[in-house]
Amino acid sequence: MNIGDVAERAGLPAKTIRYYEDIGLVRPTRDANGYRAFTEQDAHKLIFLARARALGFSIEECRALLALWEDRARASADVRAIAKDHLARIEEKIADLEAMRDTLSDLVRSCAGDNRPDCPILTSLAEG
Amino acid sequence: MNIGDVAERAGLPAKTIRYYEDIGLVRPTRDANGYRAFTEQDAHKLIFLARARALGFSIEECRALLALWEDRARASADVRAIAKDHLARIEEKIADLEAMRDTLSDLVRSCAGDNRPDCPILTSLAEG
DNA sequence: CATAGGGCTTCCAGTCACTGGAAGGTCAAG
DNA sequence: CTTGACCTTCCAGTGACTGGAAGCCCTATG
Numbered sequence: 001m002n003i004g005d006v007a008e009r010a011g012l013p014a015k016t017i018r019y020y021e022d023i024g025l026v027r028p029t030r031d032a033n034g035y036r037a038f039t040e041q042d043a044h045k046l047i048f049l050a051r052a053r054a055l056g057f058s059i060e061e062c063r064a065l066l067a068l069w070e071d072r073a074r075a076s077a078d079v080r081a082i083a084k085d086h087l088a089r090i091e092e093k094i095a096d097l098e099a100m101r102d103t104l105s106d107l108v109r110s111c112a113g114d115n116r117p118d119c120p121i122l123t124s125l126a127e128g
Numbered sequence: 129m130n131i132g133d134v135a136e137r138a139g140l141p142a143k144t145i146r147y148y149e150d151i152g153l154v155r156p157t158r159d160a161n162g163y164r165a166f167t168e169q170d171a172h173k174l175i176f177l178a179r180a181r182a183l184g185f186s187i188e189e190c191r192a193l194l195a196l197w198e199d200r201a202r203a204s205a206d207v208r209a210i211a212k213d214h215l216a217r218i219e220e221k222i223a224d225l226e227a228m229r230d231t232l233s234d235l236v237r238s239c240a241g242d243n244r245p246d247c248p249i250l251t252s253l254a255e256g
Numbered sequence: 257c258a259t260a261g262g263g264c265t266t267c268c269a270g271t272c273a274c275t276g277g278a279a280g281g282t283c284a285a286g
Numbered sequence: 287c288t289t290g291a292c293c294t295t296c297c298a299g300t301g302a303c304t305g306g307a308a309g310c311c312c313t314a315t316g
Binding site: 130131132142146161162163164 | 263265
């Protein structure tokens with residue numbers, strides 16, 4: 001398979017896949033013409049990566065998950081620990097964003113949004 | 129005021145303030161010894177910036193907000209538009225993160241997390 | 257007067273995960 | 287034979303800092 005084929009199958013840009021090779025997440029061989037040759041297994045790996053990335057796992061977490069995936073003697077506890085940590089970070093982020101959203105929507109609601117200069121948004125940023 | 133003083137007042141690292149000077153958000157003068165000399169106005173600007181950044185506004189949005197803040201002839205509509213756009217992006221992010229959280233917490237819940245290799249998290253990443 | 261420490265300066269490099277673009281090789285169709 | 291889609295490498299840029307090295311400045315103490 002050429003890079004374009006796996007790219008389509010994984011739903012990832014070819015550039016991203018080249019990058020994944022650079023950092024050692026996939027190791028395709030090469031055809032005589034220098035083109036990357038992806039196996040079916042490589043394609044599965046990339047699909048796995050695309051899904052893990054879509055769930056917000058960092059590249060290093062993906063690397064760890066891939067290693068566990070390929071390790072038949074893994075303990076599911078190790079996988080679960082990674083996912084749990086990640087879940088906790090996501091929940092933190094959501095809480096942070098919700099706090100921003102609440103403040104911002106209050107401010108947006110309180111601002112007339114007309115031609116006049118008076119603006120509670122600016123006042124709040126200036127005065128706390 | 130030296131950089132350390134404004135840093136403490138604004139709650140920003142000195143490094144960040146130097147960076148803000150680099151990109152033209154503040155323009156302190158210099159003392160004879162080369163130290164940055166911040167005025168009371170600079171301090172207020174930095175406090176404004178710190179608050180806007182804490183609400184998640186990008187640097188370019190902060191630049192625009194700062195310009196509006198300093199423009200007595202501004203229309204509050206312009207400020208409100210920036211805030212509303214930002215609010216919409218935050219709401220998108222929250223929705224994305226909530227989708228991740230929901231999927232992840234299902235997966236974490238379904239995984240035994242013991243010594244055995246069977247892991248629904250990996251299965252789901254591999255098979256969709 | 258020397259020195260020790262803290263704060264200040266600049267500049268360079270690294271972060272994360274790509275992304276864009278230039279310059280050029282390869283391949284299949286018409 | 288040419289066109290156009292694909293592939294290659296390499297370099298640089300993104301956003302918003304952050305870390306670190308090398309060195310100057312200021313104050314306080316011995």
